[in-house]
Amino acid sequence: MGLPALRHDTPRRERPQLTLVDGRQVGDRGRSASPKAASQSHSARWRGVFRTFLAVSVLFSGLGIARVALASRAAAVSIESGMLREQLKEARFVGDSLEIKVSQLATPSRIRSVATSKMKMTPAAGVSYVTIDGPAKHGAPPKPEPAKPRAATSSTARGAAGESLLSSVMYAAAGEAQILLLGDVGLASSR
Amino acid sequence: MLGGVLLALLIVGGRLVQLQVVVAPAYAEKARIQRLRDVEIPARRGTIYDREGEPLAVSVDAKTVYGTPGAVKDKAQTAKTIARVLGLDAADVERRLSRKSNFTYIARKVPLERARQLEALELGGIGFLDDSRRTYPSGDVACQVLGFVGVDDKGLAGIEKQYDDTLSGEAGVLLAERDPYGRPIPGGVARSTEPLNGKDIVLTIDKDIQDRAQDELTKAVKQYKARGGSVLIMNPRTGEIYAMASMPTFNPNSYAKASAGAVRNRVVSDAYEPGSTIKSLTAASVIDKGVYKPQSKLKLPPSLTVAGKHVGEAHPRGTVTWTLTEIVTHSSNVGAVKLGQALKAQGLYTYFKRFGLTEKTGIDFPGEVTGWLPAPKNWSSLSMANIPFGQGVSVTPLQLGRAISAIANHGLLPAPHFLLSMPQSTDVKLTWPTERAISAKSARTTTAILCDVVTDGTGSAAKVPGYNVAGKTGTAQKALEDGRGYAGGKYVSSFIGFLPAEDPQVLISVIIDEPTGAIYGGVTSAPVFSSLAQFTVSHLRIPPSPTRQSRDASVTPAATERKD
Numbered sequence: 029m030g031l032p033a034l035r036h037d038t039p040r041r042e043r044p045q046l047t048l049v050d051g052r053q054v055g056d057r058g059r060s061a062s063p064k065a066a067s068q069s070h071s072a073r074w075r076g077v078f079r080t081f082l083a084v085s086v087l088f089s090g091l092g093i094a095r096v097a098l099a100s101r102a103a104a105v106s107i108e109s110g111m112l113r114e115q116l117k118e119a120r121f122v123g124d125s126l127e128i129k130v131s132q133l134a135t136p137s138r139i140r141s142v143a144t145s146k147m148k149m150t151p152a153a154g155v156s157y158v159t160i161d162g163p164a165k166h167g168a169p170p171k172p173e174p175a176k177p178r179a180a181t182s183s184t185a186r187g188a189a190g191e192s193l194l195s196s197v198m199y200a201a202a203g204e205a206q207i208l209l210l211g212d213v214g215l216a217s218s219r
Numbered sequence: 220m221l222g223g224v225l226l227a228l229l230i231v232g233g234r235l236v237q238l239q240v241v242v243a244p245a246y247a248e249k250a251r252i253q254r255l256r257d258v259e260i261p262a263r264r265g266t267i268y269d270r271e272g273e274p275l276a277v278s279v280d281a282k283t284v285y286g287t288p289g290a291v292k293d294k295a296q297t298a299k300t301i302a303r304v305l306g307l308d309a310a311d312v313e314r315r316l317s318r319k320s321n322f323t324y325i326a327r328k329v330p331l332e333r334a335r336q337l338e339a340l341e342l343g344g345i346g347f348l349d350d351s352r353r354t355y356p357s358g359d360v361a362c363q364v365l366g367f368v369g370v371d372d373k374g375l376a377g378i379e380k381q382y383d384d385t386l387s388g389e390a391g392v393l394l395a396e397r398d399p400y401g402r403p404i405p406g407g408v409a410r411s412t413e414p415l416n417g418k419d420i421v422l423t424i425d426k427d428i429q430d431r432a433q434d435e436l437t438k439a440v441k442q443y444k445a446r447g448g449s450v451l452i453m454n455p456r457t458g459e460i461y462a463m464a465s466m467p468t469f470n471p472n473s474y475a476k477a478s479a480g481a482v483r484n485r486v487v488s489d490a491y492e493p494g495s496t497i498k499s500l501t502a503a504s505v506i507d508k509g510v511y512k513p514q515s516k517l518k519l520p521p522s523l524t525v526a527g528k529h530v531g532e533a534h535p536r537g538t539v540t541w542t543l544t545e546i547v548t549h550s551s552n553v554g555a556v557k558l559g560q561a562l563k564a565q566g567l568y569t570y571f572k573r574f575g576l577t578e579k580t581g582i583d584f585p586g587e588v589t590g591w592l593p594a595p596k597n598w599s600s601l602s603m604a605n606i607p608f609g610q611g612v613s614v615t616p617l618q619l620g621r622a623i624s625a626i627a628n629h630g631l632l633p634a635p636h637f638l639l640s641m642p643q644s645t646d647v648k649l650t651w652p653t654e655r656a657i658s659a660k661s662a663r664t665t666t667a668i669l670c671d672v673v674t675d676g677t678g679s680a681a682k683v684p685g686y687n688v689a690g691k692t693g694t695a696q697k698a699l700e701d702g703r704g705y706a707g708g709k710y711v712s713s714f715i716g717f718l719p720a721e722d723p724q725v726l727i728s729v730i731i732d733e734p735t736g737a738i739y740g741g742v743t744s745a746p747v748f749s750s751l752a753q754f755t756v757s758h759l760r761i762p763p764s765p766t767r768q769s770r771d772a773s774v775t776p777a778a779t780e781r782k783d
Binding site: 117120121124125127128129131132134135136137154155156157 | 273274277278279280331354356357358360426427430431434684685753757763
């Protein structure tokens, strides 16, 4: 025979009643319940705050140091550029002064005065013209003239040699006169 | 008691809040404005060079010395020190330092060496600003051409004024923090704009030729105890001016001491009655018109009467029959009037207008004037009795030089100018247009006649060994200031010519104002022309004429001559 049938009545599950409980009450209860755990969590919080403060401090310090470094570098560069500017101005002033000096030395009236007083030169009494053959091209060796029949007289050959000697003498004299009149400064700007 | 302390603290605290928070921005702004100053950074003025690269006007660094009167403790002693170093009047300096202001100029454009000596003394209340000083290294060479600049480096006369925009550049600005003495605080610069320096210019002037022109003119004016004079040397083909001189001169380095007469450029700004030099234009006109040829003969009585006015010769003679060439070579007034009558008033005026005598030349120089030649409708009955030989009409030396250049330049009027190039402006192209005055053939024919003036006529003192010279003398009575008649015994003597005649490259005009002792252009001015021409062709390396000009032969055209 079997056991009598049993009806299992599952009781309806009731919804649990939940209520929101204030934390402090819990903490209080917790403290009162566990003071050690409460102080540990408090310390952890403060440690976090301190770490955050440190990090921010380090960041601001870094920014501040960088800013000061940049500012001091900018000031140093500014001073350097000022010094360079002054050096450039000085160099330009020296250049201008030299240019003026050269121009003053090369003033025709001064040259005339030096020529007459120191070199005892006088204006030419008259002017005549001598035709002189132009110089050979620069760098090119002088071309040897082809042999010609000896139709020219010796006086013509002497005349041609005399003209080239005259041009050499005139060129050398002009160079000497320039040195005496202008000096080294004048030669530097001579054309 | 406690309440009182609290009240006091409250008041102080409230004031602190007001100063630090409420009005702080306004005070900070005031302090910033006080510290920050806009300081102009002067631009360097461009240099003026002659055609061979010689500097004629240069700007060099200098300093402006200023004072802050309130900061100067011992004004008398400071003034003495400054006066000793800078060479100023101590009383004047002390007067400036005693002014009731925060800023006073003591000296401007002080040479750098002297400013540095003063700076080294570290005088309280004395500051220094960057400045520049214009220097003319060659003194009075080309002084009237160059002009000068004022204390603020602005051109006031001459080329300095004409090309002031090009030479000036643009000043920069420095916004800097400065202490009460005006010294910049390092690192306190807010912003700066660099100055744009002025550009250099190169003139057509040749310093050596210019100096020679001034020297020769000075000698001639002194020799003939003249009132003044002028010389123009130019290239008749291109219009480039090699030299332009006027007497008396001045030193542009101290222009404040110059007289008004010395500063004036007479070649450009003085009109005068040219006299017989105009006969070259009258002859060119009748030839171009086809009325006469060089060999055309005219019967010339000793004198003419035109509208009641008696026209005679400088050297009385009998009745002659002269060719057109002889009329010019002998500088016959009667002959010139007959030539003018052949052209008639309108024809003469038209040709003189074509030669540019009724307009300015347009030269790049300030203050140019034009002469006086009214339209024929305004001529009197006596005009035809004197205009053909250069009286009753006035021109500037530059106008006449340009007109004669047309004869030298195949009939083309050049454009006289000073500017040769602007080295830093390579994109600027300079063009100087020409205008046709007469035909090239007429110009050649007239040149041959003018050569005869030098070989056989009144201009024989203008000869230049080795060169064919063409030119014309002039001896004109000087008009009275009010224009009513002529001053007795006062003349303007002149010679204008060009060489080499077969390929003209140099034109020279010499004018002596009121010479005494000798009055004829052929005596006073022609020798000056000869000397200057000799120097100029030698300096410019212009070769001598290959063939000498004969009396009746026409001038052989040069290989580079342009066709009509």
